[in-house]
Amino acid sequence: MADQLPSSRESKSAAQEAAKDRISQARSQSRSPTAWANEIIKGDRSALSQAITLTESSKPSDQLMLDILLQAVQSNKKETASIRIGITGVPGVGKSTFIECYGLLLLERNHRVAVLAVDPSSGITKGSILGDKTRMEMLSREKNAFIRPSPTASALGGITRGTHEAILLCEAAGFDRILIETVGVGQSEIAVRECSDAFVLLMLPGGGDELQGIKRGIMEMADVLLINKSDGSGKSLARETAAQYLQALHLMPPNPAGHSVAVQLISALENQGIDTFENHLFGLVTDWKSNGAFDKRRGDQAMHLFEKHVQQFSMQSRWGDTGAEKLWQATMAHVQTGQINPYTAARSWMQQETT
Numbered sequence: 001m002a003d004q005l006p007s008s009r010e011s012k013s014a015a016q017e018a019a020k021d022r023i024s025q026a027r028s029q030s031r032s033p034t035a036w037a038n039e040i041i042k043g044d045r046s047a048l049s050q051a052i053t054l055t056e057s058s059k060p061s062d063q064l065m066l067d068i069l070l071q072a073v074q075s076n077k078k079e080t081a082s083i084r085i086g087i088t089g090v091p092g093v094g095k096s097t098f099i100e101c102y103g104l105l106l107l108e109r110n111h112r113v114a115v116l117a118v119d120p121s122s123g124i125t126k127g128s129i130l131g132d133k134t135r136m137e138m139l140s141r142e143k144n145a146f147i148r149p150s151p152t153a154s155a156l157g158g159i160t161r162g163t164h165e166a167i168l169l170c171e172a173a174g175f176d177r178i179l180i181e182t183v184g185v186g187q188s189e190i191a192v193r194e195c196s197d198a199f200v201l202l203m204l205p206g207g208g209d210e211l212q213g214i215k216r217g218i219m220e221m222a223d224v225l226l227i228n229k230s231d232g233s234g235k236s237l238a239r240e241t242a243a244q245y246l247q248a249l250h251l252m253p254p255n256p257a258g259h260s261v262a263v264q265l266i267s268a269l270e271n272q273g274i275d276t277f278e279n280h281l282f283g284l285v286t287d288w289k290s291n292g293a294f295d296k297r298r299g300d301q302a303m304h305l306f307e308k309h310v311q312q313f314s315m316q317s318r319w320g321d322t323g324a325e326k327l328w329q330a331t332m333a334h335v336q337t338g339q340i341n342p343y344t345a346a347r348s349w350m351q352q353e354t355t
Contacts, residue, residue: 033065037072040173045146048173052148055162055169058316070168077172083285084167086192088182088218089202094228095181096135098202098268103139105274106177114175115139115147116166118182118192146175164195164305190221194301197294198223198281203245205229205238220252222261224281230265231272238265257293259284318350327352 031039039047054066089095096117103113115136139145148166167178182192193199201222219225225245230238242263249261262280266273288294318324331349334340340348 033068033072034076036069037076037172040073040169041077043173045173048146048169049148051169052150052162052166055165056150060316066162066165070165073169073172078174080171080174080176082171082176082178083281084178084180084195084197085281086180086182086196086199087202088192088200089228090204093202093204094268095202098226098228098266098274099179099181100136100139101268101271101274102278103136103145103177103179104142105278107142107144109278111177112144112175113139113142113146113177113179114170114173115145115179115181116163116170117147117149118163118180146170146173163192164301167195193221194304197285197288197297200281201225202228203241205234205241219248223255223257223259223284224277225249225261225263226273226277227263227265228268231267231270235265257284257288257297258291259287 036047036051040051051066051069054062054069057063087095087099099115099117103115106113117136136147140147150163150166163180167180170178180192180196199221201218201224203225205227227238227242227245242265245263249263255261264273264277264280266277268274285294288297327349331340331345335342335345
């Protein structure tokens, strides 16, 4: 049985080849950016997938094409009342099961759902399995749902994943509910929070002791906390866990949007509590729009993303110098041997003229 499972190297290779094929296909199209944008706006999934692949590339020509494409999309798309929802949780909490169950509910309520699922990449091989479609089999078959798994570390060497740009493209294609699944509790949640209107944290029954191991910032970012797997014999434990989290939340600063963070019990496996969560979340968004918190959050996020992109393109521009790589290697050698400290080295590398 074990012989039938793909090795991590095979998974990495397959993911790399699939990504390269998508970009090659996108590059081979003779269409103009305007025509491409119109295909996305009309709901062409292939055009959307190819465009999202551009967000994962650090190749200057792909970045230029993405820039032109985003401008074309922005000029021609119809405005939709979209909601961007970041979803995270500890490993094994059932994020994919929850997203599928929640996505199916949203479809029943006449929404169009896009799922941007972040798959963990190996820190050594940089490979990703990208198996979220297999974990959301029912949702992936729905015509009004779109699931796109992406690696945390792009096999094509992308500096950033381009999550925000992928969201803009999905919204242009008419998807009004964007669900962003993250790897787990860690630094990626901070980045995803910068792309989300609402941030949902999933936890397990009996996880109260995990408060000691969870970064305080993750708890402070959450708009709703869900205790998943609150079913069967675990219901009593789930209630106790919810009480622990409520007590912990009372000790934290008020949510910037002006609401109290709710702790709700759900069972994605048995489809319990999902509709209650959606009703609560929709009520929160309605309140945020009425008090200005919704627009302020998106405006603040846009400014922060602008700063990040400026930093990224500044680095790429520096690398464009023909002598930059040689200087980089020499500086790295000095840092490694302790001849210069990293802070001074970084300033020096950015300021020096290469020859």
